[in-house]
Amino acid sequence: MPSSHPSSDLILHRLSSSDYEIKLKAIREIKNQIIGNRTKKLSYIKLGAVPSVADALATANSDSDFGSNLIVQSAAVLGSFACGVDQGVRAVLDAGAFPHLIRFLSAADEKVVDAAARSLRMIYQSKLAPKFDFYKEQNMDFLLSLLRSENENLTGLGAGVIIHSCETSDEQNILCQAGSLEKLISGLDGSINQRDASLESLATILKNNPEAVSKFAELQNGRALRSVIELTKDRYSRTRLLACLCLICIKNSSSCHLQDIGIKTKLIYILLELLDDSSQVGEEASFAFSSLVSGKEDLQKLAFEANAIDKFYNHLQNCALHPKRLEGIFLALAELCSKLECCRSKFISLQVLNLLISALTHDEANVRTAACKCLKSVSRSIKNLSAGYFMNERIVIPLVRLLSDLSTSVQVAALGAISNIVVDFTPDKSTFIQCGGIKELVQLTKSMDSSLRLNAVWSLRNMVFLADRMCKEAIFMELTVSSVASLICDSEPSVQEQALGLVCNFVDGCMDCVEFAFAEDGIILDAVGRQLWKFSKMEIGIQGMYVLSNIASGNEFHKEAIMQLLFPQAENGSHSLLSQYLQSNDSRLRTSAAWVIVNLTVPASPGAFDRVVKLRNFGIVSQIKRMISDSCMDVKLRARLAFGQINSFGDS
């Protein structure tokens, strides 16, 4: 005969009973109701059930049969509350159950130990679990005793602690030195749970740690590494994924391992196959794939040959994809298309772009970010940019909207894509201007967030590259002279560099464009001059010098302004800015300085003779003469050109 559950209130009342029998029954009832039921868990947490269960756990005596039973049931209920629900973890920790669970790990009754270990494993799956301190010797002894144990629940807990708490290379090294690798390797031959937990903890210890990787690779004469490779063929998809992740950590930490093309190809094929898995494994496979091919041209090529782009495209065509899967696939495609033109061509030919455009307006911020990152990679192709594939309303309008997204990472990712797309090599940027793109970019140059500021200035700099005078005017008006000047002096060197690149592009082109630098009493040029005296990054000096060089290729007034900036009247020439730049160890800086002199001494310009006299008096001519035999060919050729021009006026 069917019977209904007693009400929650009644159960809670029974929980506080002094009668062990009634209490135990209530705990069992809760266990049955909350297992796998998030709503019930939340409801009981709200009703305050967790402290009562924790109290039952704390006060039970593990030496009696009845007490043991109560502990086993209470621990199971607490573990269940903590499983997959952060509020549950918080409630269990707040109720003070954690130290008691740890205490019961050393109980005589194996059932108690098992229940406590299982419960603690649930807690350690959450980020809210307390950080384990590997630096304390007694803690390490405790951890090693867990890993050494014959009890699968205890070894699993040990692995869980490592996965949860090992974050720094120091912690990884402590674990290595204490012999945890050896202990974890023995878990590779155990049950599925043990294998998976061992693989995941091994990956945690080996991640970005070449020292740990070397140690692991040498263990048992390489047998440990071979065991992990073997597990990539396991019948369980989760084990295959974890084995791949472990190998990816090894490969990414140290370039001398897993160089064999066979294993690289194998990893690619396994991960692509795992994409078909409908569980969480399929979701995680694309993230693992990204990590495998990230920044590695050879692996991207192999993945291309394995038809990875087709495979991801096929998955994308499934409209009902979970957001996490969509995010993973777009990130994987972003990595794949980050370096190789063949990948980008394939991406374009399969028309993945249409699916990407839809993802730009997805509800989930992570998906929008991933789609922008993917677009950034695909638009790294000059061939595709020049063909005008991206500068159209279908792409530009949603992208510009993302500039005002509530999530900063979406904004930064959108700026990354925009900064590439605006390099379309056409002087007319009306598509972008008409949808309000300039206004949004200019707004973001004023952001308090330096990454937004940097990327916004970067986008404007790329946009002004080869733009026509009208487009430059529109941007300049929106940006304002004072803003340009303050961006040149921004607190972030990378912003300064992009701002100088922007000015360089403003004053390039027709002769009239040089006037941009002289607007509002030349505050932009003053800012450039100030930055050239105190730059903190070589690229800033180089970029600043090219601003001066471009201005010096203007008319007489422009050239004289540069002379004035380089040689203020009272100054001693030998310590001049130009003199220092010409002597720099960086050939790029010497080249940029030499171009300034070339432009100042163009023989056809009326004031060239006077400038040559000044340059000679300041000792610059003799410096240029020496540079004719510079070790850098570019410097040598510019010095030769400048010296030839100077000599055309004789030795005056």
Next chain:
Amino acid sequence: MPVRVALENITTPSHVSGANSRRNSFQSCTLLTVGQAFSGTQNVSSLQKDEAWRVNVRIQGCDLEHGYLCGTMEALNVPMADTPVVTFWEGEIVDTKNYTFFTGKWEAAPEDDIRHWTKFQSFGPLLSQVEVDGGKSVDLSNYPYIFMRWKEQYFVNVGTDCGLTIAGFYYVCFSCTDGSISGFYYDPNSSPFQKLELKATNDGRSGFSFSSYELQ
């Protein structure tokens, strides 16, 4: 720059970068960087008549590590076209690491390569070694000339039915000293040795100006 279609069978080989990830010591030349523009002529004379088209070139991309260069070429007074015809080209820089003097594709045998390269005076000192191994052992890192092959990939502003072909490619020699460019168009189906001559332009300025972008 496109030339007139001579045969029906047009082939457009796809770009194969052939690049590897080795770093090379090939020195950059500021006159061969993005944004730089060049103008001049291409002589397209045939037995029937003398003809030269005005040509503008703009560098759009440069990746010395991979020996890659690309840009656009605009032919201004093409008799069959109503507007200037713009093509996008990709270049292989002969840096002896990513690319040698031997083309190895585009219907160019080593003899065709030598025949064209020797048309450049600056190639003279390199000839004997190039004949041996395509120039693999030549050190070009400090040579004041840069040798390249430019291959047009697609028409930017007209359709493929415009009656012009981009089947061939250019052997190019760039002078690092003044930015002048000489080139010879090679297409077994077109008039041989059509000469391209370009000079660096400065937009009417009194000196050299530079602009740049950075892809993310």
